[in-house]
Each structure stands twice: as structure tokens, then as C-alpha cells.
Amino acid sequence: MRRVTFPPRPDWQDQVERLGFAFHTIDGETYWDESAAYAFTLEQIERDIEAPTDAIEQLCFAFIEKAIGNDEILTRLAIPAAQWDFIRESWQRGDRNLYGRLDLAYDGKGPAKLLEYNADTPTGLFESSVVQWDWLEQAMARGALPPECDQFNSLHERLIAAFGNLREPSPYRLHLTCVQNSNEDKGTVDYLMDCAVQAGLDARFSFIEEIGLLSDGRFCDGANQPIETLFKLYPWEWLFRESYAKNLATSRCQFIEPPWKAILSNKGLLAFLWEMESGHPNLLPAFFEGDPRCASLSPRHVRKPLYSREGANITLLERGKVVDSDDGPYGAEGFILQDAAQNLFGSAGQYAVLGSWLVASQACGLCIREDASPITKNTSRFVPHYIEA
Amino acid sequence: MKRSTQIGLAAAGVVLVATIWANSGDDTQQQESLVYNSLAECRAAGQLSATQCEQRFNEASANHLRDAKKFTSTSACETEYGAGSCRSAVWNGAAVVVPALAGIMLARSLSQGGGAAQPLLPPTQQACPPGSQAQECQQARSSSSSSSGSSGGYGGRGSSSSRAYSTTSGAALVARSGTVSGVSTTSTTSRGGFGSTSHSFSSSSSS
Numbered sequence: 343m344r345r346v347t348f349p350p351r352p353d354w355q356d357q358v359e360r361l362g363f364a365f366h367t368i369d370g371e372t373y374w375d376e377s378a379a380y381a382f383t384l385e386q387i388e389r390d391i392e393a394p395t396d397a398i399e400q401l402c403f404a405f406i407e408k409a410i411g412n413d414e415i416l417t418r419l420a421i422p423a424a425q426w427d428f429i430r431e432s433w434q435r436g437d438r439n440l441y442g443r444l445d446l447a448y449d450g451k452g453p454a455k456l457l458e459y460n461a462d463t464p465t466g467l468f469e470s471s472v473v474q475w476d477w478l479e480q481a482m483a484r485g486a487l488p489p490e491c492d493q494f495n496s497l498h499e500r501l502i503a504a505f506g507n508l509r510e511p512s513p514y515r516l517h518l519t520c521v522q523n524s525n526e527d528k529g530t531v532d533y534l535m536d537c538a539v540q541a542g543l544d545a546r547f548s549f550i551e552e553i554g555l556l557s558d559g560r561f562c563d564g565a566n567q568p569i570e571t572l573f574k575l576y577p578w579e580w581l582f583r584e585s586y587a588k589n590l591a592t593s594r595c596q597f598i599e600p601p602w603k604a605i606l607s608n609k610g611l612l613a614f615l616w617e618m619e620s621g622h623p624n625l626l627p628a629f630f631e632g633d634p635r636c637a638s639l640s641p642r643h644v645r646k647p648l649y650s651r652e653g654a655n656i657t658l659l660e661r662g663k664v665v666d667s668d669d670g671p672y673g674a675e676g677f678i679l680q681d682a683a684q685n686l687f688g689s690a691g692q693y694a695v696l697g698s699w700l701v702a703s704q705a706c707g708l709c710i711r712e713d714a715s716p717i718t719k720n721t722s723r724f725v726p727h728y729i730e731a
Numbered sequence: 732m733k734r735s736t737q738i739g740l741a742a743a744g745v746v747l748v749a750t751i752w753a754n755s756g757d758d759t760q761q762q763e764s765l766v767y768n769s770l771a772e773c774r775a776a777g778q779l780s781a782t783q784c785e786q787r788f789n790e791a792s793a794n795h796l797r798d799a800k801k802f803t804s805t806s807a808c809e810t811e812y813g814a815g816s817c818r819s820a821v822w823n824g825a826a827v828v829v830p831a832l833a834g835i836m837l838a839r840s841l842s843q844g845g846g847a848a849q850p851l852l853p854p855t856q857q858a859c860p861p862g863s864q865a866q867e868c869q870q871a872r873s874s875s876s877s878s879s880g881s882s883g884g885y886g887g888r889g890s891s892s893s894r895a896y897s898t899t900s901g902a903a904l905v906a907r908s909g910t911v912s913g914v915s916t917t918s919t920t921s922r923g924g925f926g927s928t929s930h931s932f933s934s935s936s937s938s
Contacts, residue, residue, distance in 0.1 A: 361745065472740065478734070499735045533740075
């Protein structure tokens with residue numbers, strides 16, 4: 343694993359905008375950053391990223407099996423009791439999932455370590471699947487990289503295939519939704535909608551604010567069309583606490599991601615995984631705050647709220663002192679403490695966190711986000727990667 | 732290969748094709764695009780899915796009639812494109828004669844002006860004069876006279892039967908089907924006119 347600097351394409355904005363990539367610059371700051379790229383060997387990708395990602399997914403499934411029958415675990419995860427049956431049924435029914443992203447610390451040496459699992463509403467998908475792919479093709483075409491390079495990225499193909507298999511019979515009608523006023527979320531959903539159309543689905547978009555409830559208990563879109571299958575780029579923990587929460591279980595709607603993802607999209611998962619598999623090479627020691635075993639953590643550790651997105655409310659502590667933190671609205675449901683990763687890739691004053699993508703529970707892609715601080719936030723820059731020839 | 736082979740984006744109207752055939756040629760020419768002579772050949776090559784092949788050929792056929800030079804008689808067309816290289820068609824309600832579709836070419840990526848498939852026509856008489864012994868010209872002639880053009884054996888390697896074509900803008904081109912074109916007898920800037928056609932997926936633009 344190396345960080346390689348490259349001159350950006352002189353017309354890189356035009357090149358990425360041609361793909362429909364609208365949020366390459368966020369609040370005036372570069373988000374898509376092709377002044378550097380990360381190079382991996384095929385062995386690093388397959389042995390250190392792909393295989394552990396698949397293994398962690400299997401570990402997560404084993405945890406769900408345990409959690410759905412255990413009220414204590416569901417309570418610790420701060421999942422409202424009223425939704426437990428809804429979650430259990432989705433797992434027992436075998437509701438299929440579309441995608442997720444494991445965030446990993448990895449420096450090219452030794453095993454990657456799981457920082458967290460964005461199992462429910464991961465973003466960064468379009469730039470991972472399409473923009474960095476095209477960046478590599480162009481780099482090879484103009485000779486900036488040898489033509490035998492590759493990339494860990496079959497996201498596009500896997501997403502189309504997965505959409506076709508989420509529900510039977512297929513093709514089916516799919517609604518997609520996200521919040522208003524988020525270019526990044528809308529960009530992600532637009533891309534997924536494109537994939538769904540290519541899978542042959544009848545795909546329709548509604549903002550989540552537009553969703554209504556029909557008299558027969560089903561949800562409907564802004565045009566009053568009933569919603570039978572809904573891709574929602576909107577966290578389960580919020581859906582569980584809003585006024586339609588009581589209508590979820592009776593809506594006869596298949597949700598993507600499925601309700602059982604609520605068990606994984608929770609930092610409490612990290613403590614439970616460590617409890618299940620202490621010493622696992624791809625896990626960092628982690629405990630719920632207040633657990634006496636927290637004393638066994640290293641002096642440098644991280645405090646994370648159970649629910650947090652894009653680094654919000656995460657604090658890096660060194661012997662009790664705050665080294666880095668990010669403000670935010672999360673934390674009411676409690677915290678976990680996790681050892682700080684020793685193997686975060688740092689170079690040129692930048693920290694890199696790997697995002698290892700799963701589609702239909704199979705590892706199939708990689709993205710790298712860089713930040714000047716060890717906590718990856720929503721201001722991090724997306725840097726492309728390639729596999730060396 | 733650990734990356735996608737092709738990315739189509741309806742909203743942006745682009746199709747991107749990976750350099751999966753980068754190693755299928757035996758020369759060091761800059762490899763620029765992928766050529767298929769027929770739908771069957773595209774399917775047999777396996778680099779695109781059957782559906783994708785069909786989409787690409789449909790695109791190219793539509794563009795072919797629109798962009799190809801129209802003649803009022805078969806003899807006028809054959810004077811320019813050679814015997815057996817033309818067919819009649821109806822364009823805007825009028826009977827016309829156009830050079831027949833000889834194949835399609837997919838630009839590899841946006842940097843080459845990618846997007847929809849480009850129709851390929853038989854070579855002009857200027858590029859391949861009657862009786863030319865050039866291998867690419869003989870290949871083009873035999874393909875057009877046998878009218879199927881399917882010669883089998885497409886895996887790229889082995890068969891190095893280069894074939895001459897022309898583009899709708901009149902440029903000459905030589906390519907091995909199923910592999911790459913690179914030996915163009917005119918400059919590749921002639922492809923500047925390709926690819927702006929919006930891709931033929933039904934639009935999925937937002938709300």
C-alpha cells in the first residue's frame with residue numbers, strides 16, 4: 343500500500359461532471375481529490391481486505407442470530423422494544439440486503455481492523471463505483487498508469503445484479519427515497535435508481551418527506567402510489583422514532599436496507615463482536631462505556647456514540663485527554679469505547695481510512711477517504727485507488 | 732479482473748467500457764476501441780452481455796440510417812463504397828440507398844468521446860480500390876459479398892484478420908473484430924463526432 347501523488351487531470355471537474363458527479367466539491371472544499379491515489383498489491387486486496395470483509399459479514403450474521411432472540415442485547419443497542427418483532431421477522435423471513443460499507447484501518451502490513459460498519463445508509467457509493475473507475479481507465483488510457491492495472495471495484499455490476507434479486511418475482515416496482523436538501527444523499531439515490539432501472543425495475547423516487555400512509559395501512563409516494571418495496575437512504579434509528587414508526591410493521595412494505603440492518607448499523611455491534619470473538623485479528627477491543635473491562639483498553643482509545651454518522655460526536659482520547667473530536671447531535675443512547683487503531687495509514691500529514699464495500703453481503707469494492715485528522719468526517723476527501731500491475 | 736467491465740449511466744447518458752481487451756492484441760498500438768461485425772459476434776465474444784450487445788447494435792443501427800451518406804441510386808452508392816456494399820432504405824419517407832452497416836465500434840471510455848455505439852460502414856473505393864490486395868480490403872469485400880460477415884472464431888487471439896471500414900463521417904479505419912482498432916489510416920480525431928448521442932436507456936432522471 344502506497345500513497346502516490348499524481349497531477350490531477352487538467353479538466354478533472356469537467357470529466358467527473360460528465361458522469362453526473364455533482365458533489366465533487368462540498369462547501370467550497372475539494373471532496374473528490376485525484377492529486378493522489380492509493381496503490382495496493384493484488385495480495386493486499388484479496389488477503390487483507392476482501393477476505394476479512396467477507397469474514398466479518400459472516401460474524402455479523404452470527405451476531406444477529408444471537409441478538410434477535412436476546413432482549414438484553416436489543417436493549418443495549420437502544421432499539422425500541424416496539425420494533426423488535428418487526429426486526430426479528432425481517433431476519434427470519436430472510437429479507438435480502440443491498441449494500442454496506444465496513445470502515446477499516448489498514449496500513450499495508452498486518453490485518454485490517456474494523457473501525458465500524460456502515461450497514462444501513464452508506465454513502466460515497468457513486469464516486470466509489472463510477473468516478474474512481476473512470477479515473478483509472480483514463481489514467482491507463484493516457485499512460486499515467488500501466489494498462490494492466492486494476493481496481494477492487496465491481497460495485498456497478500453487483501448492484502445491478504443485486505437489485506434484480508432483492509425481491510421475487512422480479513422485475514418489481516421499487517421506490518427510492520432520501521431527505522430533501524442533501525446533494526450527496528440525492529446523488530447516491532439517483533445512482534442507485536439508475537442501477538435499478540438497468541436491472542429492469544420500475545423505479546420511482548420520492549423524498550422521504552413526501553411519503554404518506556394509505557387507509558389500507560400501506561405507505562404511498564407523493565403521487566399516492568402504494569409503496570411495496572422501498573429503498574430508504576434514511577437511518578432505521580430515525581424511522582423507529584418518527585410518527586410512522588407504529589405503521590412500519592403493518593405496511594406490507596419490503597424495506598431496503600432490511601430492518602435487521604438496524605442491529606449492525608450501531609456502534610454497540612463493535613462491543614458485542616469483540617465479546618463474541620475476543621482477539622479476532624480484524625477486530626479492535628471495544629466495550630460499552632461503564633463496563634469495568636474498559637480499564638483493559640489502551641490509553642489511546644476512541645469514544646463513539648451508538649448512533650453516529652460521518653464522524654459526528656466521536657472523540658479520540660489519549661490518557662483521558664481529548665486529542666480530536668467532532669461535534670454533532672448524537673450520543674443520547676450511550677457510547678462505546680474502542681481501542682484506537684494502531685495501523686491507520688498515515689502519510690504526508692494525511693490519515694486514510696478504507697471503506698470496504700459489500701453488495702448483497704459480498705465484498706466487491708474499495709474506497710479511500712483521507713483526512714488531516716484521524717477521525718474521518720463528512721469533510722474528508724475521497725481519493726481513488728488502484729491495484730498495481 | 733476485480734473491476735466492472737462496463738458502466739452505463741442513463742442519467743448522464745454515457746456508457747463506459749473497461750480496457751478488458753487490453754491484452755488481447757499482439758501489437759503495441761494504442762488500443763482505442765472495440766469493434767464487432769454482427770450481433771452474433773458481439774455475443775460470442777462475451778465481453779458484453781447479450782442485452783448490452785443488443786442495445787449497442789440498436790443504437791448503431793439507428794445512428795447508421797441517420798448519419799450515413801444517402802444516395803439516390805445503388806450505382807451511385809456502389810461507385811463510392813464498392814459493389815455489394817449498399818442497401819436501400821427509407822429515410823424521411825423517401826427511398827434512398829445507403830452503405831450497409833458493416834459493424835459497430837464502441838469507444839473505450841469518455842476520453843475517446845465514448846457513449847453510444849458508432850456505426851461502421853464498408854470502406855470507400857478510395858481506401859480500398861477495386862482489386863486491392865490489401866488484406867483488410869479483401870476481408871471487407873468478402874464480408875460484404877457474403878452478407879453475413881460472421882466468420883466465427885472470435886476470442887481475439889489467433890485470427891488477425893484485419894478489416895477495413897469507414898465511419899459515417901468518411902474516415903477510413905482498420906480493425907480486427909472482437910479486438911481493437913488502432914491502425915487507423917486517418918487520424919483518430921475523426922471520432923470527435925462520436926458519442927454525444929444520449930444512451931438509449933429509458934431516462935431515470937430524478938423526480
